[in-house]
Amino acid sequence: MENRRNIGRMKRKLMFGVTLMMALVILLLVRLAVIMLVESEYYGQRAKELHERERPIKAARGRIISEDGTVLASNKTVCTISVVHAQITDPERVIELGMDREKVSKSVNKVSSMERIKTNVTKEVGDAIREYGLDGVKVDEDSRRYYPFGNLASKVIGFTGSDNQGIIGLEVRYEEELAGKAGQILTMTDAGGIELKEEGESRIEPVNGDDLIISLDYNIQTYAQQAAYKAYEAKQAKRVSIIVMNPQDGKIYAMVNVPEYNLNAPYTLTEEYSYMTVTEKNDNGEDVTRTISKDELTNEQKMDLLNTMWRNFCINDTYEPGSTFKMITATAALEKGVVSLNDSFYCKGSLTIGGRTIRCHKTAGHGSQTFAETLMNSCNPAFITWGSRVGAEDFFAYMKKLGLLGRTGVDLPGEAGTIIHKLENVGEVELATMSFGQSFQITPLQLLRAASAIINGGTLITPHFAVRTVNEAGETTKVFEYETVENAVSKETGGLMKQLLEKVVSEGGGKRCYIEGYRIGGKTATSQKLPRGSGKYIASFIGFAPADDPQVIAMCIIDEPQGIYYGGTIAAPVIREVFENILPYLGIEQEVVEFSNE
Ligand SMILES: [Zn+2]
Structure with missing residues (x-):
């Protein structure tokens, strides 16, 4: 009995030992397989690292x-x-370098x-x-x-x-x-x-x-940015953009998009972009808007906000230009010879075209006006008439000549293109609204380039920043060249337009950009944002100086101003402020004011 019990115990012990050994062998095999299959790359890499170190x-x-x-x-x-x-000979001193002690200690001993x-x-x-x-x-x-x-x-x-x-x-x-x-x-x-x-x-x-x-000029950019921030705050606007350019060669002196962000912390949302408003359906299927604060944003939402914060509205987005575009319509009408300076137009406050009544911004009507006065008054019915005389086909042809159907080629990524009706879909009503800058969209820079061609003697320039590259030795390695197209506008029409646009500033809607002693030309605009009836506006102004021989052209766009929203009232003074600072800086002298005896 005693023996049989001992034999049974030994058998059990033996069985246990064999099982344990088998388990260990299996574990080792598995580990080996992992090393061979999975970690071999790592060990191979490490072996190589020990012999060759590449920095x-x-x-x-x-x-x-x-x-x-x-x-x-x-x-x-x-x-x-x-x-x-x-290579470490004194690990304690290395650890004492005074940085994250624990981390350093781990690295030293590894x-x-x-x-x-x-x-x-x-x-x-x-x-x-x-x-x-x-x-x-x-x-x-x-x-x-x-x-x-x-x-x-x-x-x-x-x-x-x-x-x-x-x-x-x-x-x-x-x-x-x-x-x-x-x-x-x-x-x-x-x-x-x-x-x-x-x-x-x-x-x-x-x-x-x-x-x-x-070509960006530090002083001009600084002046323009200050003026933009001032308007941004005074008008509680969504954003304010300013472009300052040489209209002769397309060198951009300043491009401001307020609010700007800190380039040294580009992934930090600025205050203006630190929240997001979303519209969601509630349990009853109704739309409810909700504001999401910075801390509640998902990564995707944060990325959307960053992308908006980084956007350059002068080139990345399109808008309906409104009345600043009337300088294009006037140019087209003069080029085609369908208007003359002696033409007059009677505005009774609205005009019915294609069964649709389009109102003038002066509802009482401008009465009888010369061609120059229609531009000074920015009279919509008059411009509908000038546009219809040009006709849709030529209207498109002049837009194309002035670079308004293509991109400007500015040397920045992400330039947006024109959004416009197909020519075959342009009827009387479409042409009428296009004549005063509605029902199509372009970028601010596209319009500034077209305006430059009108006033610079007819050359379509490529707006740009890069001038040249220089190596460490101070040698010029590359000089950038940009395409220009001559004869976009005849010199005769250009000359007339400069005179007419000077009158807009000296006597018309742009007079808040007038600076005594300077000859300044320009055009204002107040565009309603889409969808129409939203009560949101874009106020803008394009100005240039000296009016007879333009050396600088500038544009200001105030997006969603609060309170008074007229371009002539709020955007023109911004450009005046910029010009007051930069015209003397650019060496553009005040001309002697001549007093007449009248
Ligand atoms: Zn009118």
Whole structure:
């Protein structure tokens, strides 16, 4: 009995031992399989790392500099601190470098070829660490993009990503010129990670990016941005844009889109974009609007807001220009010879066309007007008449000649194009509304280019920023050239238009842009936003000086102003303020005012 019991116990012990061994073997096999199948790449990589160490040398990104010499986008040196385990002789002192002690300690004790312990350290701290001369500690310098003026021209300049690559604006448009080419250092090490000095190191030098010189003028941009913010606040507007350009060659001196954002923190939503209003259906199927605060936004919603915050409304969006477009209609009518300065038009406050009554903004009517006065008064019925004399086909042909059916070719990404009826669908009513700038959409920059062609002697220019690139040695490496098309408008018509538009400012709807001693031309507009009847408006003004020989053209667009919303009342003074500052700066002298005896 005793024996049989012992045998039974031994059997059970044996069985237990065999089972345990089998389990262990299976575990080992599984682990081996994982190593072979899954981790082999990792171990292979590590084995190689132990023999060859490759460190990239980043190329310095070229700067963006205004033609007046102001650096608008620059680089700041930052350091990355790394430790090489095998080379550390005094681990305690390395750990005491004073950064995140726990993290550093872990990195120091980790057997690996190289561990980064801190990035984005200032150059001062990096230099100080290098001074200690600790074995196994490496300080690598790197450069990060830095914008000295924060939000100045943010929607033009754009910004770069984590690898210093351009993401938006001029930064991405001129990536090729600015980026340069990275170099590398290749060092050989033994299996313990010690650099093999006798093998030497091979080094491929980086090629730094070129500096980009742009036409944007620091002072003009600053003046324009200040004027835009002033109007933005005074009118509690949704946004305010200003473009200042040379109408002769298309050099853009300023492009403002207020509110701007901080280029040094482009992923931080500014106050204006820190919430979102959404319309949702409630349980009864009714639309309910709800405001979502910054903290409740989903990632997708935050990205939508960022994209809106980054938008450049001068080129990324289209709008109905309204009455500033009357300068195009007047030009077309003069070019075709269907009106003369002696023509007169009687406005009784409205005009019925194609069975539809279109009212003049002066409901009592303008009465009898000369052609010049119809432009000064911005009389809708008169312009419907001038437009119908041109006819739909030629109306489109003149729009095309003035570049209004295509993109301007400005050197910024994401330029929007014209939204317009197909010519075959344009009836009397469509042509009538187009004649005073409605029922089609263009970008502000498209209109400014067309206006430039009218006043510069007939040349359709390409609005642009990039002027040239310069290498580290200060040599010009590239001069940018832009397409121009001659004879978009005859000199005769252009000359007449300059006179007529000067009268708009000296005596007509644009008189709030008048500056004593200066000859200024211009046109106002007040457009109703779509859908019509929403009570939302866009007030705008285009002005140029000197009226007889224009050296500068500027445009102001106030989107959704509160209270008074007329372009002549609120947008024209913004351009006057800009001109008062920049005309003397551009060397445009006040002319001697001649007093007549009358
Ligand atoms: Zn009228």
